[in-house]
Amino acid sequence: MASGQLSREEALACSECRHACHVMLYSDTKTQLFGRIPIRHIILMQMRFDGLLGFPGGLVNPAEETLEAGLSRELLEEVGVALPVSVEDHVATCFAPASSPSSSSSRLILHFYVKKIEEEQIREVERAAASTATDHGLEVLGMVRVPLYTMKGGGGLGLFMSHTFIGNARSQLVDALLRFNLIAPKDLHKALTHSLKKHAHTAEDLKAALALTEAKRKWC
Numbered sequence: 001m002a003s004g005q006l007s008r009e010e011a012l013a014c015s016e017c018r019h020a021c022h023v024m025l026y027s028d029t030k031t032q033l034f035g036r037i038p039i040r041h042i043i044l045m046q047m048r049f050d051g052l053l054g055f056p057g058g059l060v061n062p063a064e065e066t067l068e069a070g071l072s073r074e075l076l077e078e079v080g081v082a083l084p085v086s087v088e089d090h091v092a093t094c095f096a097p098a099s100s101p102s103s104s105s106s107r108l109i110l111h112f113y114v115k116k117i118e119e120e121q122i123r124e125v126e127r128a129a130a131s132t133a134t135d136h137g138l139e140v141l142g143m144v145r146v147p148l149y150t151m152k153g154g155g156g157l158g159l160f161m162s163h164t165f166i167g168n169a170r171s172q173l174v175d176a177l178l179r180f181n182l183i184a185p186k187d188l189h190k191a192l193t194h195s196l197k198k199h200a201h202t203a204e205d206l207k208a209a210l211a212l213t214e215a216k217r218k219w220c
C-alpha cells in the first residue's frame, strides 16, 4: 500500500472520522478528434459548485449505509443515474489533505473508486447529468471529459491538468491513469511538465486581470 494510504477496514474502524466516496467513470472509445487524434478513453469529471474540478460522489455515513451504497446514492443525485459501484471498484483510501475545505473538525477520509462502463453508458450519464440529476446547476455545474491527448503546442491533457482541483482529485486522476494504463507514463510526464509551465503563465495572466480590475475600480 502506498504511503499515506489506508485500507478500507482501517478507515472504517475510525469511528470519529467522516467519509467521502468519489468515483472515476470511464470507457474506451474509437472516436477521433478532428478525425485524426484518437480520444482512446472517455473519462468523466465534473465542475463543482465551488469552481473546482472533482469526481462525482460525496459524503457517506457508514453507520447508515455501506460506502458503496452511499456512493451510488450520491451518483444518482449528481449524475442522475443509479450506477451500482462495488467493493471491487475500490482503488484507494487516504486522509483528505489538510488544505481541503471543511466545516467540521473531524478528519475526512477519502475513498476513491474507478469503474469502467460502456461508451453508450457514458453518453447516458452525460445526458442524465444535464437533465434528470437533482444537483444539476446546483452542486454540479456540468460534467467534463478529460482530454488524454497532447496536441502540437501543448493543448490537451497538460492544459487540463493546470486547472484547479478539489483536494487530491488531480493526484487521484494521475494515479488512475497510470494504474489502469490509460496513458503511457512518458506522455503523462510530458503533459504534466507542460502543465507546470502553463501554471506559471496563468499566475501572470491573473495578475494582469487583477491590474485591469484595479484600474476600473478607480472609476466606479
Ligand code: APR
Pocket: 020, 022, 054, 055, 056, 057, 058, 059, 074, 096, 097, 100, 101, 102, 108, 110, 139, 166, 167, 168, 169, 170, 172
Ligand atoms: N480530494 C479531497 N477532498 C475532496 C475530494 C478530493 N478528490 N473530493 C471531494 N472532497 C471533499 C470536499 O471538499 C468535501 O468536503 O470531500 C467532501 C465531500 O465531497 P463532496 O463531493 O463535496 O460532498 P457532497 O456530499 O457531494 O456535498 C457537497 O455540500 O455540505 C456541503 O460543503 C459540503 O462539499 C459539500 C457539499
Ligand code: MG
Pocket: 056, 057, 058, 059, 074, 078, 139
Ligand atoms: Mg459531491
